[in-house]
Amino acid sequence: MKRWKRCLAVGLAVATMGATAACGNADSEKPKEKSGEKPKIVFWDMVWGNEESITIAEEMCAEYSKENNVNVEYQSVPWDNFYQTFLTAIAAGEAPDCSSGSSYMPMQFYDMDAIYPLDDMIAEMYEDGEIDDYVMKDLVEGYKYKDHYVALPTGIDMQVAYCRTDILEEHGLSVPTNWDEFRHCLEVLAEPENNKYGMVLIGNGNNGKTMFQWTINNGGGLFNENGEPDCVTDRNIEAVDYLLGLINDGLVNPASAGLTSDDSKSAFAKGEVAFHWGNPGLVSQLPDLADKIAVLPPLEGPHGDKASVYWNGGLMAYSQSEYPEETCDFMRWFAANMTSYCVDGKYSMFPVRNTVLEDPAYAEDPVVQDIVEDYLPVMKNIAANSDEVFSELSAVESDGTLDAVIQSMFTQGVTAEQILEKEQENLEMILGQ
């Protein structure tokens, strides 16, 4: 009894005083850099491909660490809630040295003084001629923000349209080239009783991509030249009216509002839909169906427009880094050696370096040729029709509320103007106007 009491008393004392200190040792494992050791660089990479891509990237970092006077620590970051992960890490002083990320993240973080500009590195790359390795030089310049280079591009994400040629053939349809033909295909394909439709109008977890895709395709866009939200325009109304027509006539999956891009992809793989808008790496992710999938060139709108939306993806360095120069050297090396990462890791973006695209896996892929021919020349970013990109686009591109606009299209009796006014209100809220 007595011993028990003493134990209790000691326990209480230890706990009251050391409730915080007791667990402090668990945190102190983060080694403070000791002199004589190699500098350590932390690289946070988004998941861009399959599980193997993570292993490949880890090996790349290990290889680089072996050959250079630096230790690169690789960390894979899931897309789920990634924006908060980066934002809180920066705010907490726990930012990595470099990372990949969403398209407009570097601009936004630059405005928060969190990005280390890559001006010197890119100037060197111009001198060395390394920039010539890029498919389009515009991509590198696309990351010039407030006169500084805030990231180094590694890929392009696009909404590429795919179709199942086998399903189209089965129904005696040819590959559609414009909005009218596309609608005709959907009319033929819709079999509500078998839960089969031409397409899913992705309305969930897609960060409003569907809306950008259709308005920009029609020569519209959600912003005016000054970068202010400007949704209720003729071209946008026309695009939304077209979609409402599809919905009201039962031509798209009525559960679309709750379906994600993954749902659409699996429906596409199972043959439940014949069209799917997805990332440029889609076909390599569905190898069994490779000969049944074709790229659909951007559809031609009623005014002859056929634009397509894209997102730049790249590597950025952080101002919190203790070793910015080493970090830049590493990023430059990583971006120049991505062939295996892209080919074997099933990179979901479209690679932007010729060295990668010259690899047989890309060079001999008809899908890649189609994308180069049909999509690259008509690409527009989500800032369309603004003259310049702006950092608030980062909140726009990762915001789920833009999906709400697609979801509201499934409400009975809603008009295109109402939908676009809602989109306008959402954008104004995000942009803080």
Place this chain on the structure above:
Amino acid sequence: MKVQRSLAGRKRDYMLSMGFLLPSVILIGFVNLYPVITGILYSLKDGNIVNTGNFVGLQNYQSVITSSRFWNAMGFSLLFSLVTIIGSYLIGLALALILNKDVPGRGFFRAAFIIPWVIPTIVSVSAWRWLINDQGSLINVLLGYLNIGPIMFLADPAWARVTVCIIKIWISYPFVLISLLASLQSIGTEMYESARLDTSSGAKLFRYITLPHLKPTSIILVILLTVWSFNDFGLIYLLTGGGPDMATENMVYLAYLYPFKYNKIGPGSAIAVITLILLMILAYIMMKMRRSEE
């Protein structure tokens, strides 16, 4: 036998009471009071979590109150709380009355029914999601046998609201059940006996003895349920993310989006402050009701 306590003793007690409270006061001060005051200050600022920015007066409140999204969120918060309270109270009460009787398997049921309240939200959400996710999910298959549906539980705005409320009721009713059961068991049988002598009917016993006895517990329960459902973040975040079409977005979720998604602390803090004021008003009214009862 009573020990007389001197004035000096009482003074010592006073000091001692402070000593006993000290660790708690320090912790609460650091984790609750200080942040609440700072949070109120942040609601007047225009920065982000990296740099909190400058004071801008009541601008954040103004922009919040004039946005339709805020009113939508407040509407859903109120609806969600109201439905949850009514639903879980009625189910909890009914089950408590049953379990207070001599029913077979009573001990088992009493233990079993508490589980939904104590498992992690992520588990509840994962479990429910599989049941209701799409046309082919289990509940829709079952409804199909009855020639109903399929229902888009999470894709249709109205159904999504219903679904979130049902799951919240599923989570909360066990707490009502065990609280009311404990209260019921403290009613002495003598009370019923003496009432029965007055030849009261079962319904009258319930109306005049059981219900008044449950009233104090019920008021506390309603306050707790209001606060818990008003401040529920996990369920909304994990199940619907506020969608579809913002149908299930509540005030707390919106207050979270501002600092961590839109990179602005001001409006988020303003919404949180408004939530707090609203809750305090509600609680005050309920406490008043309780006092007047006593």
Place this chain on the structure above:
Amino acid sequence: MKTKAHTTRWILFAVLCVVFVITYLPIFTIIANSFRSEAEIMAKGFFDSVYTLDTYKKLLSNSEFVGYLKNSLLISVVSAFANICISAFAGYAVSRFKNRLVNGYSNLLLLLQMFPLILCAVPLFIVFRSVNLMNSYTSIIILYTATSLPFTTWMFRGYFDEIPEEIEQAAWIDGCGRFKSFLKVVLPLSGPGMASVSIYCFLQGWNEFFLANIFLMDNAKRTLPVGISMFINQYSRDYGRLSCAAVLAMIPTFIFFLVGQKYIVGGAISGSVKG
């Protein structure tokens, strides 16, 4: 008359069974799914599936997931322990000393239940950053200890109220002070109270999502609920894995309720509802 009562009993029993089935439908299906392969969950019914432990083996050999389990365990245990130490004293003060200060404080605790955590989250974030505690177990343990504190203080108060002061008076006559009589007499008598408070705190820490999601950004430090939500999305809707992870997350809850059901049910009630 007797048969009528008999029938009512069984009708009530049937009602309970129906409620039980509805309540447990999600839980049973997730347990069943955790033993089926992903392909079978998608394509087959419950009765023609093969049930194996494969998913569990895969999951428990995944170091990331095991890390989440360990983190959750460490954080929940330490915060429950810290909480007991602090709230037992506070609960005793609230129960025994009836002066203005104590009463005011106990009302404040009641009020604190109402504060939306989101209001405190941003300021706490900034404070923890300035003392370099972000992304640490310490930060989250402090938060969990504090957020359960109001409720557990009231729980303790409920227990201590039931221990008559006369028992302590005997110790005072022997020359013990309040502090000693609390440690020597009151605490040993409130074992069930401590059990229920620690279970309550443990489960709060084990289940909590919101704060862990914000305050721990390093994947190696994430707790189970956040880990599951991230981990699952990464492999896009693998229900086998998700179910399995969810079942593992439920296990402590079940164990605690089988073992400590008697204490916690009584405890939670007498503490909260007495108010």
